[in-house]
Every structure is written in C-alpha cells, then in structure tokens.
Amino acid sequence: MAEKLIREILERRGGRPCLTCSLQAEDMVVLDILRRFLPDIPVLFLDTGYHFPETYEYRDRMARQWGLNLINLKPPKTVAEQESVFGKLFGTQPDQCCRMRKVEPLLGALEDYEVWFTGLRREQSPTRANLAEVETHKLPSGKELLKVSPLAFWKWNEVWSYLQVNEIDYLPLYDRGYTSIGCEPCTALPLDGDPRSGRWGGKKLECGIHTFDSAKEHV
Numbered sequence: 001m002a003e004k005l006i007r008e009i010l011e012r013r014g015g016r017p018c019l020t021c022s023l024q025a026e027d028m029v030v031l032d033i034l035r036r037f038l039p040d041i042p043v044l045f046l047d048t049g050y051h052f053p054e055t056y057e058y059r060d061r062m063a064r065q066w067g068l069n070l071i072n073l074k075p076p077k078t079v080a081e082q083e084s085v086f087g088k089l090f091g092t093q094p095d096q097c098c099r100m101r102k103v104e105p106l107l108g109a110l111e112d113y114e115v116w117f118t119g120l121r122r123e124q125s126p127t128r129a130n131l132a133e134v135e136t137h138k139l140p141s142g143k144e145l146l147k148v149s150p151l152a153f154w155k156w157n158e159v160w161s162y163l164q165v166n167e168i169d170y171l172p173l174y175d176r177g178y179t180s181i182g183c184e185p186c187t188a189l190p191l192d193g194d195p196r197s198g199r200w201g202g203k204k205l206e207c208g209i210h211t212f213d214s215a216k217e218h219v
Helices: 002-012 025-037 053-066 079-086 094-110 156-165 172-176
Strands: 017-020 042-046 069-073 115-117 134-138 144-148
Touching: 002 025, 002 115, 002 144, 017 025, 017 094, 025 053, 025 156, 042 094, 053 172, 069 094, 079 094
Parallel strands: 017 042, 017 115, 042 069, 115 144
Antiparallel strands: 134 144
C-alpha cells in the first residue's frame, strides 16, 4: 500500500524529503498521504509561466485550503525574456524549453533534499513501464537521493476512487477531457488510448525531469 511505503521510507530514511507536484490527480493523492505524516513537507511546483490559468487558480486554492509549504520553482528568465531571445521554444525546440523552464530549476532545488516523492505511475506512459516504487537517482553534481513513487503500480481508477472517497478537489481541466496536464501550449486533448498522447503534439512523452539520470532500483 502507498501509505505503508511512505511511512516506512519516512521512518527509516534520514534526510529531508520533498514532493514534486504538478497538481495532477496522482500528485494530490501522494500529497494527501504525506500530509498525514509531514504537514509541512516542501511541495515543489515547477512554475514555468506557461501553465493553464486553471492550474494556477487550483494551485493557490489548494495551498490555502491545505496550508501547504508550497515552493514555486521558477527559471532564471521570465517567459517574456526567454521568448525575446529564443522565440517560442515550446513550438520549435520543446526539449530545450523543458530543460530551461523545468529540468534545470528542479535539479538545483533537489540539491537540498535526500528523499524525492513523486506521483508517477507505470500506467501513465510506455516510458514509465518499468518504474520502481523506490529508486536511487544521481544529480549532475554527483549527489544521490532516493526517489519514491508510491503509486507506481496503481491504475487510473484507483487514483480517481481515492480522490472521490477522500473528497479531494481535483484540477478542473479533467472535466474538459484532459488526461495529462502540463504547460498550456504543449497540452492538448488526448487523441487515442494513451493518456499522454496530448502532450507536446505527440513529439515526445517526457519533459526530462524524470529522465535526467538512469535510475537504479533500490532493494
């Protein structure tokens, strides 16, 4: 069970934990469980400047309702500054855009933590099919941290059921048919059975924050 794994990790693993949270349903499930043990756990939100207005509204509302220790990670350049130099990278070079606005800010922030919780699930994408619940990741600096994905083996119906049973508000964009939600210019309604088929116009499946290093399963 996810709660049991989270409890075990927090009890036997020293160091400071954090959760990366895109505010999608899976992240809110993990956050809800974590709050039972650590109400003030740092919640890292990658504020790219390109999110849907609904995402920002939901972020602020849940931060108030749950009293979250929300940390908004922003890239060095604002959207306007970046576009004035590089143009709209999300359309021409999405990998570079994700690196500048997501990957690099996160890599810097993770240096302050030893345990990294995520809402990743195997079912989300073929690129996550071999996801382990507990892995060791190495940052570019050489620092290693434990990456924990308590919902790795959960199905979508289990995620949705948890939200309903626990009466947790969810991101309103789900009601419009979105199944995987990121930056607005790079998120569309899914076209097939793959929930991530609406991301980046089908050009890729990952932004890079979960693939910057080859993970080693923790045993």
